[in-house]
Amino acid sequence: MYGELLDALPGVLQWANLAAVVVGVISGIVVGALPGLSATMAISVLIPFTFTLSPLVALGMMAGIYNGAMYGGAIPAVLLRIPGTPAAVATTFDGYPMAQSGRGGYALQVAVVSSALGGIASAFSLMLLAPPLAKLTLLFGPAEVFWTAVFGLSSIVFLLGGSPVKGLVSAAGGVLFSLVGTDGITGYDRFVYDQTELLDGIHIVVLLVGLYALPPVIDLLESPEAADASATQNLGTQSLWKSLPSMFRFWKTWLRGSVIGILIGILPGAGGSMAAFISYNEAKRASRNQDAFGQGEPEGVAAAEIANNADTAAAMIPALTLGIPGTAVAAVMLGGLLIHGMQPGPMLFREHPDIVFGFMWQFLFGAILLIFLGGSLATNSFAKVLRLPRPLLGAIIAALMVIGVYAIHGRMYDVYLMLGFGAIGYAMDKLKFPLPPMVLGLILGDFAESNLRLALRISRGDWTILWANTTSQIIFALTLGVVFGPAIMRRLRRPSAGAQANDKQA
Amino acid sequence: MKHFLKATVLAVSASMMAASVALAAYPEKEIQMLVGFSAGGGTDVMARTVAPFVEKYLGNGAKIVIKNIPGAGGRIAVTAVAEAAPDGYTLGTYNLPGVMARTIDGSSVKYTADSFTFLANMVNDPNVIVTGKNTGIDTLAKLLDKAKKEPGALTVGMAALSGDDRFALTTLENATGTKFNVVPFKGTAPTRSAVMGGHVPVAVMNVSEVTSFRNEFNVLGVTSTNRSAFAPDIPTLKEQGANVINGSLRGFVGPKGMPAEIAAKLISAFKKAYDDPKLQEAMKASGNVTEWTAGDDFKALNAEQLQRAKDVFKATPWK
Incomplete structure (x- = not known):
């Protein structure tokens, strides 16, 4: 197998195939950076055109877009607190505070280096470990996937900090929205009220853009003369190579984030946002100065960005070997493979080694290119948008939001829905309800529900199936730890209040 | 009236002309x-x-x-x-x-x-019935035998409750007097992985969906009148005594x-x-x-x- 990997290299190095990756990375960064446009959308638009392109040009462009967009989403997340893609939500936690304190340029550099490293780790996992990792995917039946979803939701509610009650309310809201649409098992219409537009449920981008992009736009317009110009003028544009050595202290976070991203990537359905959240949480828990997280700790940006790129190529592992895409983007890319007559499965690697292995190389090149293209593109051009007058910037973002949301299905209905979520987001923001649990609630709610019901159908109503095997038990134990761990730790520490104070200072 | 008739005839012939021109x-x-x-x-x-x-x-x-x-x-x-x-x-x-x-x-x-x-x-695209490698069920006869012993106990995965997979299984149930426990995954790929991972023993899918996965499970039969050109080595259900034609x-x-x-x-x-x-x-x-x-x-x-x-x-x- 590794011989074939090398055999595929000359094909990838043809200039057309390389150029495709470059074009893909650049357009991916741009698409990812624009709120409302996502990698899934960009690749969907590309799919019909790939019919006439040669396979490696088409796939190279897709691999580039995927890598580029996962980083691009960090740019508005850092500069404006608007995640460009769902996966960049966790990047706002520390990226935006950094930008406010005049370190936006450094935050973007941390993001680009972390993204690239995550992408490289992910590409290697796809190239070298695809068969064993695919076996790991097979361990996850409906019961195991159900627990994974519950684990993801619990982590975001209980580990994010702030009030767990408010987090729970927000997550429950997201789960409630996930119920809208045709029931995946019986086909009943739920909460649809005769609106055909709701039959397929609420699209994640509609919710994300409404919740996250509208409140900052209103903020921009509320105080048009706000004096944070110092923060935006001064991005701290030290050259990337000079600031690189200061990042090496993140190596543990990078390593952990890569593993988390790859593992979440090979699980069908969860995707980059969950990978980024969990990596962020773990980095925070492992850190000695936990309180700095959320206040502008570069390590938080590194944790989120390494994980959301580490799941890119990894998500292709179950897609290529089993036909189950790990993320929405991987699902669209699978369509791109099908168009070129490549059916996923164990035979794929034997029947089209030049293309499959070439595709893997392209993932690797896309990730490496990110450092060169992403670094300068972001700091030199995108960061300048912040120097625009605030009313103009607000208006541009609002226009982009409407265009992006309209483009998902080509209908105004989604735009109105988005504005409705914007109102909810604005209220939540003012009342200090956290937004991320709602986003993850929408993504994981449906995931948890359908898999719980599948598991119970398999067992014909016997609930013990949820604890029946080791994989379920492990994830269940992790979930319990996440839910009760913080409370137990507090209780243990209470007798010695002094120790707690010391912890905080450490 | 005459005018009306004339107008109608004109209109009809005009539209006929239009139709033939259109053609x-x-x-x-x-x-x-x-x-x-x-x-x-x-x-x-x-x-x-x-x-x-x-x-x-x-x-x-x-x-x-x-x-x-x-x-x-x-x-x-x-x-x-x-x-x-x-x-x-x-x-x-x-x-x-x-x-x-x-x-x-x-x-x-x-x-x-x-x-x-x-x-x-x-x-x-005709349906196929597949079973996991370590289920011990490698022929249609064994499958039906097991289903008859414990009606409704054997779980069958499929892409949806209202699709061709279900219709094939229901036709089989009616033809053989058996009963299965039906589990609808969302789509074929998760169904296929569930069989490969041992989470469900049996599944119904389409022949095009198993060709790249032939060695990963037992394929018991195909629901076409004749053997499929896609996989000529898979016997039809019909030649095994169960008259199920579906796709x-x-x-x-x-x-x-x-x-x-x-x-x-x-x-x-x-x-x-x-x-x-x-x-x-x-x-x-x-x-x-x-x-x-x-x-x-x-x-x-x-x-x-x-x-x-x-x-x-x-x-x-x-x-």
């Missing part, structure tokens, strides 16, 4: 082909594979534009086809039994079996009331495309198992599928 010139503008699924799905790939061949055989510089209108399991696009002007410039892909199953299960649909002009069905069908329709000449011209172009070895090769590569049914035969096939949907729904409603 001679058809197609004189681009034809829209509505696909109810996103770009890159099986149905979309079929449409995009077939379209250039049909363009070629229609002549006249024909241009077919594929328009994806995904949503509600293809319902939105099929409804748009049913409601379009029957002038031959709006066609659509058509999936059986799904399109017909929606008309009888209480889903809100605005079309019936009479809403379409049936052109050509090109794909008939997932994909074809092309237009709105009802299309001028007969235009329908005929289209069917002839579809037929020439179907007979083109290059198309057959491209269809095979994209996992589309071809079988030709056109015009009235296609309409009869649709009626048959509707009846089967009614029977299955009556016996085991999925809603």
Whole structure:
């Protein structure tokens, strides 16, 4: 197998195939950076055109877009607190505070280096470990996937900090929205009220853009003369190579984030946002100065960005070997493979080694290119948008939001829905309800529900199936730890209040 | 009255002339082909594979534009086809039994079996029954034996409750007096992985969906009349004593009331495309198992599928 990997290299190095990756990375960064446009959308638009392109040009462009967009989403997340893609939500936690304190340029550099490293780790996992990792995917039946979803939701509610009650309310809201649409098992219409537009449920981008992009736009317009110009003028544009050595202290976070991203990537359905959240949480828990997280700790940006790129190529592992895409983007890319007559499965690697292995190389090149293209593109051009007058910037973002949301299905209905979520987001923001649990609630709610019901159908109503095997038990134990761990730790520490104070200072 | 008659005759002959002119010139503008699924799905790939061949055989510089209108399991696009002007410039892909199953299960649909002009069905992907490698069930006889011992205990995974997989299993249950526990995963790929991972012992899917995974599980039989050219080593259920003929069908329709000449011209172009070895090769590569049914035969096939949907729904409603 590794011989074939090398055999595929000359094909990838043809200039057309390389150029495709470059074009893909650049357009991916741009698409990812624009709120409302996502990698899934960009690749969907590309799919019909790939019919006439040669396979490696088409796939190279897709691999580039995927890598580029996962980083691009960090740019508005850092500069404006608007995640460009769902996966960049966790990047706002520390990226935006950094930008406010005049370190936006450094935050973007941390993001680009972390993204690239995550992408490289992910590409290697796809190239070298695809068969064993695919076996790991097979361990996850409906019961195991159900627990994974519950684990993801619990982590975001209980580990994010702030009030767990408010987090729970927000997550429950997201789960409630996930119920809208045709029931995946019986086909009943739920909460649809005769609106055909709701039959397929609420699209994640509609919710994300409404919740996250509208409140900052209103903020921009509320105080048009706000004096944070110092923060935006001064991005701290030290050259990337000079600031690189200061990042090496993140190596543990990078390593952990890569593993988390790859593992979440090979699980069908969860995707980059969950990978980024969990990596962020773990980095925070492992850190000695936990309180700095959320206040502008570069390590938080590194944790989120390494994980959301580490799941890119990894998500292709179950897609290529089993036909189950790990993320929405991987699902669209699978369509791109099908168009070129490549059916996923164990035979794929034997029947089209030049293309499959070439595709893997392209993932690797896309990730490496990110450092060169992403670094300068972001700091030199995108960061300048912040120097625009605030009313103009607000208006541009609002226009982009409407265009992006309209483009998902080509209908105004989604735009109105988005504005409705914007109102909810604005209220939540003012009342200090956290937004991320709602986003993850929408993504994981449906995931948890359908898999719980599948598991119970398999067992014909016997609930013990949820604890029946080791994989379920492990994830269940992790979930319990996440839910009760913080409370137990507090209780243990209470007798010695002094120790707690010391912890905080450490 | 005379004037009226004269006017009518004039109008009729004028419209007839218009029709024949239209035929001679058809197609004189681009034809829209509505696909109810996103770009890159099986149905979309079929449409995009077939379209250039049909363009070629229609002549006249024909241009077919594929328009994806995904949503509600293809319902939105099929409804748009049913409601379009029957002038031959709006066609659509058509999936059986799904399109017909929606008309009888209480889903809100605005079309019936009479809403379409049936052109050509090109794909008939028969079902297969597969079992996990370590289940010990490697023949149909063993499967039925086990199902008879414990009715309803054996779990069968499939893509959906109301699709061709379910219809195949229900037909098998009726033919053999057995009963299974049905679990609908969302789509075939998760079903397939669940069998490979040992989470369910048995699954029903389509023959195109197992060809790349042949060594990963036992394939007990295929629900076609004759062995499939896709996998000639898989025995049919029929030759093993269970008369189950079923499959997932994909074809092309237009709105009802299309001028007969235009329908005929289209069917002839579809037929020439179907007979083109290059198309057959491209269809095979994209996992589309071809079988030709056109015009009235296609309409009869649709009626048959509707009846089967009614029977299955009556016996085991999925809603």
